[in-house]
Amino acid sequence: MPTLPETMILIDHGKGGAPEVLVPQRGPLPQPKPDEVLIRVLATGVNRPDVAQRKGEYPPPPGASSVIGLETAGEVVAVGPEAGAWKVGDKVCALTNGGAYAEYCTAPAAQCLPWPKGFDAIRAAALPETFFTVWANLFGHGRLAAGETVLVHGGTSGIGVTAIQLAKAFGATVIATAGSAAKCEAMRGLGADVAIDYRTQDFVAEVKRATDGRLADVVLDMVGADYFNRNLRCLGMDGRLVIIAFLGGFEVAKADLRPVMTRRLTVTGSTMRPRTTAQKGAIAAALREKVWPLLEAGRCAPPIYQVFPLDQAAAAHALMESSQHIGKIMLKVAE
């Protein structure tokens, strides 16, 4: 067993607020529960839900660390008695229940995966949050199948770049939206068949045109209310709208429900964090079987936009809120 320090550096967000509230601080090492491992963190991913937690709009679920951070990669340094096959020294990436903006972090063993072969810590840490979310929503709730067409909003977000690549890898046609010509270029580079700049183009008309009027089978949406009616108009017969966030609000002032009935649409959605360990473990197992081979074969890879040292978490959040990034923003914690 490695000798562990009693304290570690973590990023505190105090009472919440602007990015500057994120400051390094010393705190105790977290203790793994029986079914958890303790990870010496090498890298951590920044995700939009972290921004909401920093602002006080997304409190951690009961029992989770109050420290921000939903994904990490590092080395296992301690193992709970019920943590299964993981052992000290294993290199893992994990969907955490919180606490990843720190030098050490616990994670349920079932939510850990090995680094895909050829991956370093930064790229491994960029995987869990978006791959778990996209897998569960696009292929689970959305039931996207080969030969179908999906419309991905926020195509250059961490979620969007993963959705584009996985949908293509599993044989779907991908139409994606983003807010600039440069972002559209990037989406095409990631494999999108059609890229729509939603600031200058009408995405409903573009989806109609791109599908010769057949429309999309699945819409993966993070905008919510502002897009609700238009999303329904983009869906063809038996289409599925999967809502994973409300960047454009959650209250629809006036909804036109006719397409739901006439085209037999399903409106669904989900959040990842409140799921049980067993549910997240089942997603991890599916990813290991179906997606890790694609990552190892180079058929998809997380685009890393910028890496900040842990003590510059505030700058990383400011960049995320500027929405200038394409792909993942990362924190490097240790060598």
Ligand SMILES: NC(=O)c1ccc[n+]([C@@H]2O[C@H](COP(=O)([O-])OP(=O)(O)OC[C@H]3O[C@@H](n4cnc5c(N)ncnc54)[C@H](OP(=O)(O)O)[C@@H]3O)[C@@H](O)[C@H]2O)c1
């Ligand atoms: N349900 C779940 O389980 C789950 C899990 C993880 C993440 N999420 C959610 O998924 C979303 C994406 O997360 P992420 O970490 O990938 O975020 P991200 O990398 O920060 O990307 C978000 C992107 O959305 C676009 N955007 C922002 N506001 C918008 C608006 N009002 N209308 C249209 N587009 C807007 C921006 O690009 P443009 O320049 O194109 O506008 C922005 O870059 C977040 O809302 C997050 O909370 C949900």
